[in-house]
Amino acid sequence: ARDVVVLSADLPFLTANTVRRLLTALRAAGTDGALLTDADGRDQPLVAAYRASALRRELTTLTTAHDGLTGLPLRRLTAGLHLTRVPDPVASFDCDTWDDIAAARARIREHGPVLDEWISAVKAELGIELDVDTGVLLDLARDAAHNVARPGAPLTTFLVGYAAAQAGGGPEAVAEAARKATALALAWPDEEASGAKPGDAEPGTDAG
Template sequence: MTIGGEYDAVILAGGQARRLGGLDKPGLSVGARAMIEGVVLAVSGARRVIVVGPERPLPGVSFAREDPPGGGPVPALRAGLREVTAPRVVLLAGDLPYLRAGHLAELLRASDTGAGHAGGGVVAVDDGGREQWLLSLWPAERLRRALEGYSGRSLRGLLGPLVHARVALPGRPWFDCDTMDDLEEARMNVLNEWTALACQELGIDPARVDRDLILDLTKEVAHGVARPAAPLTAYLLGLAEGAGTAPEDAVARITALAKNWGAATAETLTES
């Protein structure tokens, strides 16, 4: 991690993920990386990054463990805060696939322009105005004092009295993946972003791209023919479209060919 920042980061990544069947939620991938890796990347400007949870291959990160393991966010925060040395601490969940460094900069800016000078914290709010405690920034010493006298189990009870500013951040950096539907939504968002960027680079109008139709096609080809045939088929279809030689029902015809691949190859082999 980059040394010399004005804040430390505590990332809570030791929950039991009951709604995900006990899977290692922060370790699940969205796009090219695990969600916990994306959160660590977003706080690359922190002086120190502390992950509360099982140790993972994350270079430059310190690890702590709540007692007992899986005991909840308050014990996890307590364990992470013991490792904090910076005057301010960012508190984050380990499963925030939309979080970016710019969102942390907004929290720091809000702290610098009022809330921090009042000795209070800054918490992000979602699009319904609800506080997102695991996307927040706090004066470390004040947080320690609050923890010393707190016997409750909820972050709201602990952090609510310390808030001096609530900040609505662009995008949905507070979105976490509690269910498989959440995870699928995050993964599809990556696909949407990639499609838009690829279309921009290739000079294609995104409105012309029937993404779901192409995905269904490649899925059918991967299942019925072979996995490497899926991207190859998409490429061949693109070549035909660009050359103007693809029939109007090209996708339907290739899909049907993939579904009947076994019979088609049997006939070809018989003929040969």
């Protein structure tokens, strides 16, 4: 291979886009390697893309000079390389301590992937198989909280789930119930201002 990508296993925010950025920087600059730098500007040589030929050259030099590579720090290898630096305080965040892991988990909770894990766990616990469109349900919860009241968010999503089950279940039933509830939530402020609530029966009609 012409290029070698090195990635450590303690990078919770590393993405495929990060790897593409490193390879693009390496090829554009024509240097021996491209590596990330962290929030403090420190090099992260284990999040990098290197020219294979440059690595072989430096490894050969170090092996000859030290009669082997055992015990040598990585910085001895990278010191002989001409490197391009790519700042990325997020992707370069590594978990070396329990505090680092706690910080990473807190950040993940803020950015959503934990929802997928949680939904999978809940479905397994409840013994159900259903593809959940989290975007639709979160939008519905937002609309209910904003247009009705904050406690309306979880109550509305519960009622949507119940209605979908009554209609036979499945993604289509959830989507239809969510559509109706969303329309109701969006219309709620105007109807409340006029004194009538969406869903109220017209005078002289049978509410049943």
